[in-house]
Amino acid sequence: MNKIKVLLVDDEQEFVSTLAERLEFRDIETLVAMNGEQALHLIEEHKPPLVVLDVLMPGIGGLDVLKRIKRKHPEIQVILLTGHGSTKDGIKGMYQGAFDYLMKPVNIEELINRMNEALEPSKLRSR
Amino acid sequence: MADRNSDQATSILAEPVRFPSEEEFPRRYRLLRRNMILIMVAVTILPLVMMAVINHYEYQQALRREIITPMRSLVSKTQHSFELFLTERLSAVSFIASAYSFEELSDQKTLNRIFHVMKDKFGGFVDLGLIDSFGVQKSYVGPYSLEGKTYMDHDWFREVTVRGEHISEVFMGYRKFPHFVIAIRTENQIGENWILRATIDTEKFNSLIASMGLDSSSDAFIVNHSGVFQTSSRFYGKVLERFPMPMPPINYETDVVETMDPQGHPILLAYKYFLSPSFVLMLAKPRSEVLKSWYTLKSEILIIFIVSVLLIFLVVFKITDILVKRIEISDRERLVTYHEIEHTNKLASVGRLAAGVAHEINNPMAIINEKAGLLQDLIETMPTFERKEKFLKLTESINACVDRCSTITHRLLGFARRMDVEIETIDLNEVVQEVYGFLEKEAFHRNIEVRLNLDKELPEISSDHGQLQQVFLNILNNAFSAVEDGGSIAITSRRQDPELVSVSIEDNGIGMSEETMSRIFDPFFTGRKGYGTGLGLSITYGIIKKLGGHIEVNSREGKGTTFTVFLPKSAKQEAEA
Numbered sequence: 283m284n285k286i287k288v289l290l291v292d293d294e295q296e297f298v299s300t301l302a303e304r305l306e307f308r309d310i311e312t313l314v315a316m317n318g319e320q321a322l323h324l325i326e327e328h329k330p331p332l333v334v335l336d337v338l339m340p341g342i343g344g345l346d347v348l349k350r351i352k353r354k355h356p357e358i359q360v361i362l363l364t365g366h367g368s369t370k371d372g373i374k375g376m377y378q379g380a381f382d383y384l385m386k387p388v389n390i391e392e393l394i395n396r397m398n399e400a401l402e403p404s405k406l407r408s409r
Numbered sequence: 410m411a412d413r414n415s416d417q418a419t420s421i422l423a424e425p426v427r428f429p430s431e432e433e434f435p436r437r438y439r440l441l442r443r444n445m446i447l448i449m450v451a452v453t454i455l456p457l458v459m460m461a462v463i464n465h466y467e468y469q470q471a472l473r474r475e476i477i478t479p480m481r482s483l484v485s486k487t488q489h490s491f492e493l494f495l496t497e498r499l500s501a502v503s504f505i506a507s508a509y510s511f512e513e514l515s516d517q518k519t520l521n522r523i524f525h526v527m528k529d530k531f532g533g534f535v536d537l538g539l540i541d542s543f544g545v546q547k548s549y550v551g552p553y554s555l556e557g558k559t560y561m562d563h564d565w566f567r568e569v570t571v572r573g574e575h576i577s578e579v580f581m582g583y584r585k586f587p588h589f590v591i592a593i594r595t596e597n598q599i600g601e602n603w604i605l606r607a608t609i610d611t612e613k614f615n616s617l618i619a620s621m622g623l624d625s626s627s628d629a630f631i632v633n634h635s636g637v638f639q640t641s642s643r644f645y646g647k648v649l650e651r652f653p654m655p656m657p658p659i660n661y662e663t664d665v666v667e668t669m670d671p672q673g674h675p676i677l678l679a680y681k682y683f684l685s686p687s688f689v690l691m692l693a694k695p696r697s698e699v700l701k702s703w704y705t706l707k708s709e710i711l712i713i714f715i716v717s718v719l720l721i722f723l724v725v726f727k728i729t730d731i732l733v734k735r736i737e738i739s740d741r742e743r744l745v746t747y748h749e750i751e752h753t754n755k756l757a758s759v760g761r762l763a764a765g766v767a768h769e770i771n772n773p774m775a776i777i778n779e780k781a782g783l784l785q786d787l788i789e790t791m792p793t794f795e796r797k798e799k800f801l802k803l804t805e806s807i808n809a810c811v812d813r814c815s816t817i818t819h820r821l822l823g824f825a826r827r828m829d830v831e832i833e834t835i836d837l838n839e840v841v842q843e844v845y846g847f848l849e850k851e852a853f854h855r856n857i858e859v860r861l862n863l864d865k866e867l868p869e870i871s872s873d874h875g876q877l878q879q880v881f882l883n884i885l886n887n888a889f890s891a892v893e894d895g896g897s898i899a900i901t902s903r904r905q906d907p908e909l910v911s912v913s914i915e916d917n918g919i920g921m922s923e924e925t926m927s928r929i930f931d932p933f934f935t936g937r938k939g940y941g942t943g944l945g946l947s948i949t950y951g952i953i954k955k956l957g958g959h960i961e962v963n964s965r966e967g968k969g970t971t972f973t974v975f976l977p978k979s980a981k982q983e984a985e986a
Contacts, residue, residue, distance in 0.1 A: 297779055
């Protein structure tokens with residue numbers, strides 16, 4: 283399997299950069315965006331196959347970003363991160379085409395498992 | 410006793426609001442009831458009383474008039490008969506006196522013949538005598554031998570000399586029969602005058618009175634002006650005895666007075682004074698007899714009056730009672746609703762606060778998680794160095810703490826989220842565990858043993874998560890306040906039948922009495938005064954009803970209490986039904 287390439291979007295710089303560093307440790311190539319606009323910009327530029335997206339962000343919210351990604355690039359897989367105990371946002375996101383949602387704080391192993399699942403071609407087809 | 414109904418969920422989170430205590434309610438409603446009864450009774454009874462009183466007098470007067478009038482006319486008629494009788498006798502004597510000369514009348518034979526004709530034709534004549542102008546009896550026919558007797562000094566002689574005629578009062582005469590005397594003075598052309606005097610018995614008086622046709626309780630009689638009986642009375646005395654009552658005022662028209670007889674019975678006395686002689690005809694009827702029909706009617710009216718007054722009172726009391734109770738109930742319901750809303754609002758704001766705090770903490774927690782993770786990653790990739798194991802243990806412990814924190818924040822977030830009412834599929838065991846999670850620390854500190862006997866096979870039910878949380882929180886709170894430190898609480902979930910599941914919360918606390926048990930679901934009932942709003946279990950009860958379930962309580966003083974909540978598998982159907 284090729285090296286996974288993922289875009290991480292979160293407004294908490296400390297969180298997102300640390301997570302990026304940890305993923306790099308595990309041989310996952312990462313891009314980091316601090317807000318929705320930046321994320322959309324990076325997607326246009328790099329076309330990553332996978333985006334890990336925080337739902338609650340200032341500016342363009344996570345669900346809006348998801349909507350725009352899916353409209354332009356339906357092939358890009360999105361995993362949502364919710365800090366909001368609510369499963370509602372997660373479920374809403376999944377209706378809009380997100381692959382799955384995880385609650386913060388997130389376990390790194392679980393995140394990687396989800397990422398792998400998202401990128402598996404068989405899963406892609408079944409969805 | 411412990412407060413089984415304290416609303417600790419509220420009191421933990423905010424100051425309980427003070428509401429009017431149990432005792433203040435009845436006083437207000439008692440006052441309201443009293444005022445309503447007074448006004449209604451006044452409005453209904455007063456006109457009734459007035460009407461009854463007016464009716465009473467009107468009727469009494471009408472009836473009296475109706476009874477007095479016949480009495481009056483009877484007396485008038487009878488008096489007229491008396492006068493007629495007396496005039497007739499007077500005329501007879503007068504005729505004899507005028508038709509015959511003094512000489513003829515002086516003749517014993519002639520007088521005898523005349524006397525017998527009169528006795529025959531008129532009846533009642535006892536004797537007949539001629540008296541000259543000097544008052545000397547000239548001739549006499551009758552049972553006595555009165556010839557030569559002088560009447561010069563007698564009052565009647567003087568009167569007849571002056572007035573020309575005289576009718577005497579009654580006196581006891583021949584053979585002890587009452588009699589009266591008629592005397593006529595006659596004067597011839599040459600100025601000689603003489604007096605013809607006849608004695609008549611009073612038999613005719615009696616027959617005149619008998620002709621009045623009186624009933625047995627009435628009495629008619631004649632007295633003279635000075636109150637001596639001229640005829641025998643049925644009740645008040647024999648002839649020539651004294652009339653035992655004061656004489657009524659002189660009145661030549663018939664009059665009726667109310668007076669008392671010597672026995673003290675009230676009577677109606679109708680009377681008429683004669684112009685001449687000095688007689689008074691009297692008719693006495695006992696008033697009770699006269700007004701008997703009126704008294705009968707009066708008692709009937711009285712009964713009707715009393716019955717209707719009682720009826721009015723009854724109705725007024727009943728209606729007021731119902732009305733005031735309704736008001737009281739609706740007041741209570743309103744207050745309960747108000748408090749429920751307030752309670753819900755309070756929980757909702759608490760929920761929002763919790764959510765805010767949880768979210769704020771969650772983000773730094775995520776960072777700590779990542780940082781610690783990175784640290785761990787770095788340490789793991791490094792070659793073995795001194796204290797590597799120690800470092801790894803430290804990062805692991807940080808991770809463990811982060812996990813604990815995230816459990817707490819997720820729980821708080823869940824609590825907030827579930828403030829919204831919604832029906833969803835719920836694992837009751839999970840709800841119970843969540844709620845217990847809130848009280849775990851208290852249990853630990855107070856050394857309370859909490860056993861969870863949860864049925865692993867418990868089917869999921871569709872119900873309202875947040876509401877159920879509140880239900881179990883309330884009950885569990887009560888259990889916690891009922892047990893001593895070191896007590897024990899058992900939470901058991903069970904499947905009752907395919908459509909019904911139950912959760913029972915049993916404690917070995919102080920329990921409660923039958924009386925308390927019967928009231929714990931009443932709003933505002935609190936075991937301990939001034940502790941809690943007394944709404945906790947009332948709200949709990951309301952929620953369970955709303956979700957289509959029911960709650961049972963079992964308690965023995967000193968032994969403990971068991972609350973069992975029964976919930977249907979599907980709340981929605983039942984709630985809508």
